Amino acid sequence: LTGKSPDLESTGSGTTTKRSSVSSGSRSRTRRDFLTRFTNSEHFTDKLQDWFSLSLQNSESDAPVFDPPFELVELQKFDYALEGVSFQQLTRMPNAVYGSTSASVEANAYLAIEDFLHATVKTLWEAFWSQEDEPVPFSVGCLYNQNLKFYQAEQALALGKLEDLSATGVLLKNPRHPHGKWDHILELALLRPDIESDHHQPSLPLLGEALFYALRILIARSVSRLDFSQSSNCVFILLVDTQHGGVVKVEGDVSKLDFDVSSVYDCAAEWIQKHSKISVSPVDRIWNKLGNANWGDIGTLQVVFATYHSIMQFFGPPRHSIEDLAADHTSRLHSRRQERHLGEDTSLNENGAFRSPEIVEVQEEEERGESMKLEVGSVLWLEDSNYQKGYQISHVSLPHHIASPVDDDDDSGRAVFLYVGSPPSQLEPAWEDMNLWYQVQRQTKILSVMKQRGLSSKYLPELHGSGRVIHPGQCQKPSSGGRCDHPWCGTPILATTPVGETVADLVNEGMFGPEEAIRCCHDCLSALSSSSSGGIRHGDIRPENVVYVTSGVRQPYFVLIGWGHAVLEERDRPAMNLHFSSTYALQEGKLCAASDAESLIYMLYFCCGGDLPDLDSVEGALQWRETSWSKRLIQQKLGDVSTILKAFSDYVDSLCGTPYPLDCDIWLRRLKRNLSEDHGKDIETSG
Ligand SMILES: [Zn+2]
Structure with a gap:
């Protein structure tokens, strides 16, 4: 483990004990009290009856009541990541149809589900987290209903306790608590006959049970002494029968629960209705007729992905992203x-x-099919919340076209970059569609967040419009949403301002000289300073993601674009690029405070004529960085361009991999003083 593992109580260090004050002591006593009374899932489900019928009525007849916990594109990417990983379930799932007696089928099913979960956590651990054959820190066991403790299925079955088994759990391995503790539960699987009811969704009694267990786990975590490295306020419950599986995700802040021990079921039901977010995946096939899990199937993938997220809650982001x-x-x-x-x-x-x-x-x-063919002069309309926006294409290229808004109110004559995503029609999106997803959907999200957080800078792109394309012909899309048969239907579009030539183009044309390099450094640093003040890091700085704005401005300037891989929260991963990623990003899959500045230095180095090494592995890329910095090759090369760039690269080198933030203001002032044309003028008003 990397020192961030949950602090098992047996270590007794006490340093990660979260709650120590007197008031929190009594709070945790109340919650433990509540837990000892909150033990009957049927009572709980009864309280949810009305709420559930209401939700059913409110939803469209054919539509699922709850949103799924995962997007298809996430599962797709996860599937690519698992391509070289092999899972092996050794105990086959019995076939209910041909099985002899239902009791023997059920007993064997418990053995099989344990083996399935063991194979899942072991393989995920080894592929993503462990280093040097660290042992698997999990155990898998069955929940015995009479005392809510965990036993291995084999033991429980030998003692004839089959009827009282209610779930199978993945737990942190802890020799001091061989029968498990509730805050040590990563996830629970409920094995029930025929989990699917209507529209591929589970029935209320089953969903009620899932919510019951999820809430118990959340409360147990809230009084836990474990140090959860990730947000611990969400739990995944797996629903399985001998063929199918699905995932229920319950998320919410249990401090909002009214811990009235005299009416535990009312309080719990109220919390579910008012303070929780529930997502339910479609129920899909996991086991084939031989009882083997089809690891690549979507039903299995979503269960494995839920397990991946559960491990991350306890152990933090994986070593290999x-x-x-x-x-x-x-x-x-x-x-x-x-x-x-x-x-x-x-x-x-x-x-x-x-x-x-x-x-x-x-x-x-x-x-x-008819993929979207765009021609110069054609107009693309999109539906932006409640109004329509048109863009006339003036230049076709990738990843973004150039277009001008055809809006009477917008007489600025400004051109926009138009990013066109892939239509959601494709059931199995291709690898390249995922890049489009980052450029369109994810970037739209990031730019909207910037807007919400009040981040604006002339060196940052601005959202001009986003929405779904309005396709030619009548749209036959059902009123409940979704899409019609037209191949363009639902295609997402993003328009941003301003437009300009990329630094990659400038370099090719020999137009990226010392003056441009210093200005590029200043403008990108200014953009990074604004975005990081709002908690956003770029994560994908390279010559294609910086544009030079020259049209309609007195003083040309650079804008940092391509924010699709930006890091908003802990779980976000930056893009990986052997030439431009920071050292920390290559090592940890994360950004440190100086990472974007480090990438900026690499970009300037390569764009100012630094030798582009052949890199084909992360190790090679790290080696190149270490050698170049230790021999001061980067500083020397940038020193040939300008002493200020040399000084700045020295400064960034001193911060790489440390948690210390850049002092942007000082460096922005110094860089500005070195810009000949702006000398003594205020650059902020020059554009
Ligand atoms: Zn349509």
Whole structure:
């Protein structure tokens, strides 16, 4: 473990004991009291009857009552990450249809579900978290209803306790508590016959049970002495039968629960209705007729993904991120093509899709139907909340087109970058669609958050419009939402201002000189200073993500674009780039305070003629960084351009990997003094 593991009480250090004051002591006594009375899931489910019928009435006839806990694109990425990972369930799930007696089927099913969960946590742990064969820190056991403690299925069955088993749990392994503690539960699986009721969703009694266990776990965590490295206010409950599975996610702040020990079920039901967020996945196939789990199926994936999130709550983000592992997909595709001797002259593009002109065109046509063909001069309309916005395309390119708004009120004549996503029609989005997802949906989210947080700077892009495309012809989309048969229906669009040439283009054209380099450094640092003041880091700084704005301004300036990989919260991962990612990002999959500035230095170094090394592995990339910094190659190269850039790179070098923030103000002033044209003028008013 990396020192962030939950502090098991047996260590007795007390340093991570969270609650010590007298008042919290009595609070935790009340909560423990509450837990000892809150033991009957049927009483609890009864209290939810009315609320559930109401929710059913309020939802559209065919639509699920609850949102799913995971987006398809997240599962897709997770699936890519698991491509090289092998899970093995050894105890087969019995087949209910051909099984002899229902009791023997049920007993064997308990053994199988334990083995399935064991295989899941062990494999996830080894693929994502462990280093040097660390032992698996989890145990799996069955919940015995009479005392709410955990036993291994084999023991319980030998003692004839089958009827009193109510769940299977994954717990932190703790020799001091062989029968488990509730705050040590990562997740619970409820094995019930025929979990699916209507519309691929579980029935109320089953959902009520899931909510009951989830709430018990949340309360136990709230009085726990464990140091949860991730937010502990959400719990995943798995629902399984001998063929299918689904995930219920319950999220909420239990401090809002009224811990009245005289009416525990009323209080608990009220909390569920008023203070919790519940998401329920569709119920989908997990086990085939031989009783083997189909690990790649969506039903299994969502259960495994829930387990992944549960581990993260206890152990923090993994050492190897999903992005890291998913990135290997490209090289696997590449070697697969080599082993099949497919077209020597076909090269991989950056997304891992191959680029052989004849083949690609045909395949894309076939698979994607009428994909959106945009031509110069055509107008794209989008539905932005309640009004429509039109954009006339003036330049077609990737990842963003250039267009101008056709809005009577907008006479600024400003051009916008238009990002066009992929239509949600494709059930199995391709790898490249995920990049589009970052550019369109995720970037829309980040830019909206910037707006909400009041972050504005001329060096940051601004959201001009976002929404779904309005396609030609009548839209036959049902009133409940969703999409019609038109291939464009539902395609997300994002428009941002301002527009400009990328630094990559400037470098190619030989237009990126010392003056531009200093200005680029100043403007990007200013953008980073604004965004980090609102808790947002960029995470993907490279020459394609900085544009030079020249049109309609007296003094050209640089804008940092491409915010799709920005890091908003702990769980977000920056983009991985062997040339531009910071050292910390490559090592930890996270950003430290100086990471964006470090990437900015690499960008300036390469754009000012620094040798671009051939890097094909993270180790190589780290080695290159270490050598370059220790020999001061980067400082020297930037020193040839300007002494201020050399000084700034020295400063960034001193901060790399530390938690100390950059002193942006000082460096912005120093950089500004070195900009010849702005000398003595206020750069903020020059554009
Ligand atoms: Zn439509």
